[in-house]
Amino acid sequence: MTVAGLGPIVLIGAGNMGGAMLAGWLKSGLSGSSVIVIDPGPQPAMAMLIADNGARHETSAPDGVKAGVIFVAVKPQVIDQVLPPLKGLVGPETVVVSVAAGKTIANLESHLGEAATVRAMPNTPAMIGRGVTGAFANARVSEAQRDFVHSLLKVSGPVEWVATEGDIDAVTAVSGSGPAYVFYLVECMAEAGRKAGLPADLAMRLARETVAGAGELLHQSPDDASRLRQNVTSPGGTTAAALSVLMAEDGMQPLFDKAIAAARTRAEELAG
Secondary structure: OOOOOOOOEEEEOOOHHHHHHHHHHHHOOOOHHHEEEEOOOOOHHHHHHHHHOOOEEEOOOOOOOOOOEEEEOOOHHHHHHHOHHHHHHOOOOOEEEEOOOOOOHHHHHHHHOOOEEEEEEOOHHHHHOOOOEEEEEOOOOOHHHHHHHHHHHHHHOOEEEOOOOOHHHHHHHHHHOHHHHHHHHHHHHHHHHHHOOOOHHHHHHHHHHHHHHHHHHHHHOOOOHHHHHHHHOOOOOHHHHHHHHHOOOOOHHHHHHHHHHHHHHHHHHHHO
């Protein structure tokens, strides 16, 4: 990873997501001297990471700096207060990258001016390097800028580029919110196990480790999800009996169709 020929990477916000991204960049070989972190009060562990790696910490936008990348990693509800004082960081070669959910490129440009801009939607497993990110680049983003942004985003997991900004709302519904669906699946499996007679704590441990293990198998296997499902399912066996319920016409698929549609509609509402 290199920033040769670019201005510094200016990271706005060193909370959970911003801090995870910074840690990933440093682990991937980015020099801390290439990074300026703007955060009014990073947590002690993050302040130590910044200092130990030679990154520069500021509580507000420094004078005389034109960023190569402005990476916006603050909560969406504070964007309108945080971004306006940062407009001076935007130069002709700057690319703005935002991971603030629901904030459109038009919103970002209303504060920072017209610029090469990428809107990205990671999910929470990004904080342990196992996320997936959907990203959209506006027409001002050059191929070189897109490649470099890709290298910054991929430290938290795979990056999938979408064709339109509206597609980010669908990405939000599927993968952005998706970890919560999986966690709720664990809750449901555990509760069903309790109702089947298992102690509640044992049912939770079994459900949790089953979902975690199945996810890791899916991650490592070259087979797709349907093939892995078929591998577990013996004709006339217990898995087939359960799947006859889950895959019925009123089973999981129509429920997920409704859930994803609801999440996408809400994402569109929040984006304005």
